[in-house]
Amino acid sequence: xxxPKCGGARANLxxxxxxxxxxxxxxxxxxxxxxxxxxxxxxERFRAVVGQEKVSVKSVVEKIRGIEGxxxxxxxxxxxxxxxxxxxRASLMAEIEELKKAAEGRASRLESxxxxxxxxxxxxxxxxxxxx
Numbered sequence: 001x002x003x004p005k006c007g008g009a010r011a012n013l014x015x016x017x018x019x020x021x022x023x024x025x026x027x028x029x030x031x032x033x034x035x036x037x038x039x040x041x042x043x044e045r046f047r048a049v050v051g052q053e054k055v056s057v058k059s060v061v062e063k064i065r066g067i068e069g070x071x072x073x074x075x076x077x078x079x080x081x082x083x084x085x086x087x088x089r090a091s092l093m094a095e096i097e098e099l100k101k102a103a104e105g106r107a108s109r110l111e112s113x114x115x116x117x118x119x120x121x122x123x124x125x126x127x128x129x130x131x132x
Contacts, residue, residue, distance in 0.1 A: 003037075006039060006042040008041035008042065012037065013036070015035070018033055020032070029055045030054055031055045033050040033051040033052065035047065
């Protein structure tokens with residue numbers, strides 16, 4: 001690219017992007033590849049068209065259909081993942097409930113064992129104090 005400020009022929013390409021140009025008098029549209037350049041000689045930054053290609057309505061429609069198909073597939077995959085996650089969530093919740101019941105049963109057994117041990121300690125203390 002040629003620098004518009006100093007006329008230097010060497011410039012570094014920093015960035016590119018695409019845009020659709022306005023229709024010509026014949027009704028044709030072009031996809032323009034724009035570039036941001038920096039002159040190696042003076043350091044000036046400038047934009048210039050790097051490339052262009054003709055865009056037809058058919059190609060745009062085909063691209064849209066392709067994108068639509070990809071989005072449909074993505075939506076289908078997301079729905080499947082959601083279904084699997086909801087099923088897994090339900091099974092995990094059921095497992096948590098079972099574990100809670102088991103823990104509550106174990107806690108009540110331990111409470112009754114502790115109560116029995118306290119009674120045994122109490123009776124042993126009474127036995128010891130009675131024998132003295």
